[in-house]
Amino acid sequence: MNTKTIWYTIALLCFLSTWSYAQDGHLQQNRSYTGAMASKKTYRAIYQLDSNDPKIITKAIRNIRNALNDPRLKGKLQIQLIAFSGGTEAYLKGSPYEGALKELIEQGVIVSQCLNSLKERNLSKNQLYDFIGYVPSGNGELIIRAAEGWTIIKP
DSSP: OOHHHHHHHHHHHHHHHHHHHHHHHHHHHHHTOOOOOOOSSOEEEEEEEOOOOHHHHHHHHHHHHHHHHOGGGTTTEEEEEEEOGGGGGGGBTTOTTHHHHHHHHHTTOEEEEEHHHHHHTTOOGGGBOTTOEEESOHHHHHHHHHHTTOEEEOO
16 A cells, blocks of 8 residues: 555545534434424414315314414414315315314414305305305415415415
8 A cells, every 4th residue: 555545545534534423413413403492472374275185174274283282382373274276175064174173263263265266166155164254365365464474384
């Protein structure tokens, strides 16, 4: 082995040991992470429900429950669930979501429906649960809420 090869070998070993140490440090740092601090007075999120897929509807409800139960957000959270397009089916009388929707409302969630979607689907308000709120358009609601600083979440 010549001197040049020995120095390259030493340099490579130093680099690898430093890199390995740095990787272990990052892994430890990541392992100790417990989430962002909720330092604001209020957090606002609007959940967009535009699918009639039962898995998506269930996921939206579960996501809202998870946010409501996050101890960092207790007493700081405003949530709205806006349904339009296929999501309208979650609010139809006889759907399996009545109890879950009432539970969300009892926890302060605004549960609302796009009137444009009712018109497009030839549905009337009396075909939906009587506890649903209404907005002229779901997209308009999202635009307004976004401009007000609300976070839009699409499960």
